[in-house]
Amino acid sequence: MTARAFDHAIVLGGSIAGLVTARVLSERFCRVTVIERDGYPKAAAPRRGVPQGKLLHVVLARGRATLDALFPRLAADLRAAGGVTFDYGRGASVHYGRSSLAPFDSDLSVHGCTQPLLESLIRRYVSELANVTVRDATSALGLLASPDRRRVNGVRVASAGETEEVVLGQLVVDATGRGSHAPAWLEQFGYRPPGESIVAARLTYASRTYVPATDYRPNWALLASMARAPQQPRSGVILAVEGGQWMTGIATIGDDHLPADEEGFTSFVHGLSSPVVHEALQHATASGPIVRSRTTQNRLRHYERASAWPDDFVLLGDSVCALNPIYGQGITLAVLGAVLLGEHIDVERRARARIGSGFAAGYQRRLAQLNRAAWQYAASSDATWPGTRYEPQPTRTTTLLRALPTRALRAYGTMVLDTAYEVPAVARAVMEISHMQRAASALIAPSLMLRVIGHRVRAAAPRRNRDAPG
Numbered sequence: 057m058t059a060r061a062f063d064h065a066i067v068l069g070g071s072i073a074g075l076v077t078a079r080v081l082s083e084r085f086c087r088v089t090v091i092e093r094d095g096y097p098k099a100a101a102p103r104r105g106v107p108q109g110k111l112l113h114v115v116l117a118r119g120r121a122t123l124d125a126l127f128p129r130l131a132a133d134l135r136a137a138g139g140v141t142f143d144y145g146r147g148a149s150v151h152y153g154r155s156s157l158a159p160f161d162s163d164l165s166v167h168g169c170t171q172p173l174l175e176s177l178i179r180r181y182v183s184e185l186a187n188v189t190v191r192d193a194t195s196a197l198g199l200l201a202s203p204d205r206r207r208v209n210g211v212r213v214a215s216a217g218e219t220e221e222v223v224l225g226q227l228v229v230d231a232t233g234r235g236s237h238a239p240a241w242l243e244q245f246g247y248r249p250p251g252e253s254i255v256a257a258r259l260t261y262a263s264r265t266y267v268p269a270t271d272y273r274p275n276w277a278l279l280a281s282m283a284r285a286p287q288q289p290r291s292g293v294i295l296a297v298e299g300g301q302w303m304t305g306i307a308t309i310g311d312d313h314l315p316a317d318e319e320g321f322t323s324f325v326h327g328l329s330s331p332v333v334h335e336a337l338q339h340a341t342a343s344g345p346i347v348r349s350r351t352t353q354n355r356l357r358h359y360e361r362a363s364a365w366p367d368d369f370v371l372l373g374d375s376v377c378a379l380n381p382i383y384g385q386g387i388t389l390a391v392l393g394a395v396l397l398g399e400h401i402d403v404e405r406r407a408r409a410r411i412g413s414g415f416a417a418g419y420q421r422r423l424a425q426l427n428r429a430a431w432q433y434a435a436s437s438d439a440t441w442p443g444t445r446y447e448p449q450p451t452r453t454t455t456l457l458r459a460l461p462t463r464a465l466r467a468y469g470t471m472v473l474d475t476a477y478e479v480p481a482v483a484r485a486v487m488e489i490s491h492m493q494r495a496a497s498a499l500i501a502p503s504l505m506l507r508v509i510g511h512r513v514r515a516a517a518p519r520r521n522r523d524a525p526g
């Protein structure tokens with residue numbers, strides 16, 4: 057896009073979704089203002105408004121590639137800051153019980169770093185953009201609307217110790233995360249709050265940093281012991297991050313208790329399906345506290361179904377679709393949502409050279425389509441755990457899913473996972489789907505199905521022969 061078409065955009069929330077959105081909008085608006093409630097730390101450090109920043113973050117390959125395209129210096133700067141970049145097919149060592157995922161050739165490139173380092177670099181790039189103003193230590197208090205309430209045309213904000221002020225803009229984007237107040241803000245103008253889908257598997261997640269011994273040189277950058285519903289709720293991941301450190305992500309689901317004390321945590325890690333994580337930690341020394349989070353339920357706000365919607369106000373990131381972090385989809389979805397907003401603006405501009413009526417509602421509908429696959433992946437996986445609170449808003453898909461023979465699908469899913477531990481091509485397909493490089497429907501592509509079923513039949517054949525009466 058050559059000339060910037062629109063005057064001023066306001067982005068609420070200056071974490072990853074908001075900052076990436078500001079980057080995208082900076083090409084399309086003369087001015088972009090980011091309003092962030094926290095005072096940013098000077099260095100890469102966790103902060104109050106992003107409590108999850110203290111916990112393990114893995115950015116999926118699709119999100120990594122999109123971030124690298126938006127911020128061309130990112131990969132080099134991450135490495136200069138001590139982060140690592142690795143190929144998931146060979147650099148990730150994934151285990152379930154005694155099985156290890158077959159290594160495979162891939163283009164699934166992933167960065168190993170902490171969330172605060174990633175955010176701080178993105179913050180730096182966005183602050184360097186000449187037409188972006190980042191106002192930290194400033195809270196968004198509510199929206200401003202036109203007299204007929206059909207348009208949102210600004211926000212009320214307050215900086216620490218200052219009186220309330222008004223910021224006017226042609227587009228307002230809510231990227232304030234899981235705690236977004238948008239439903240209440242919209243209700244003040246007579247708009248109905250959105251319906252919500254909730255799928256809560258009661259996941260507890262804990263992270264801790266470690267320093268590995270200097271003479272311990274593993275051949276992985278990510279080590280994982282996987283969970284599997286319904287028998288094994290525990291999972292554990294170690295990711296190599298900046299500073300030569302490891303960050304762990306240990307999780308469990310349902311009534312299983314994840315202790316935060318030294319002894320209990322160590323014994324919990326010992327109880328993962330595979331001993332690999334516990335064994336690796338024997339070569340490392342803890343360098344930080346055990347940090348736990350239970351902010352893990354899947355929650356989807358259905359703004360796309362609103363019967364009336366104000367022009368010029370959109371939402372993205374966790375404020376719309378917040379997912380169980382164990383699947384690592386949040387940053388990727390937020391980044392893809394920001395890119396989609398840019399594309400939606402370009403289409404609008406070609407159609408009528410301005411942001412017109414129906415633009416914002418149209419974006420929420422497109423975003424809902426974008427979020428759908430990730431939501432279904434997380435929600436349907438979590439639904440398999442006993443005790444999961446499963447309250448999706450009915451859609452044609454959920455109705456159809458209910459009608460499908462789910463036991464057969466689950467049995468097939470288990471076959472696919474088992475085969476992935478033995479056949480590199482199946483491991484690759486599963487990981488490409490997990491990293492959002494391929495649609496989940498690839499799982500039921502005839503070629504993959506034949507491969508999986510063929511392998512299971514061949515694997516069972518010698519056993520049948522062995523077991524046959526002689």
Ligand SMILES: Cc1cc2nc3c(=O)[nH]c(=O)nc-3n(C[C@H](O)[C@H](O)[C@H](O)COP(=O)(O)OP(=O)(O)OC[C@H]3O[C@@H](n4cnc5c(N)ncnc54)[C@H](O)[C@@H]3O)c2cc1C
Nearest residue numbers: 069071073093105108113114196232233373374381386387
């Ligand atoms: C425990 C945990 C682990 C996770 N692990 C992963 C992972 O491995 N991989 C992955 O991709 N994702 C992971 N996620 C999800 C990921 O953190 C988010 O999806 C992603 O960062 C996008 O978040 P966001 O920018 O939409 O919101 P947030 O990161 O929550 O940011 C919201 C921002 O808005 C600001 N704000 C809030 N209210 C106001 C206001 N009124 N005015 C101004 N500013 C305001 C906040 O201070 C904050 O900066 C994890 C989440 C959790 C909880």
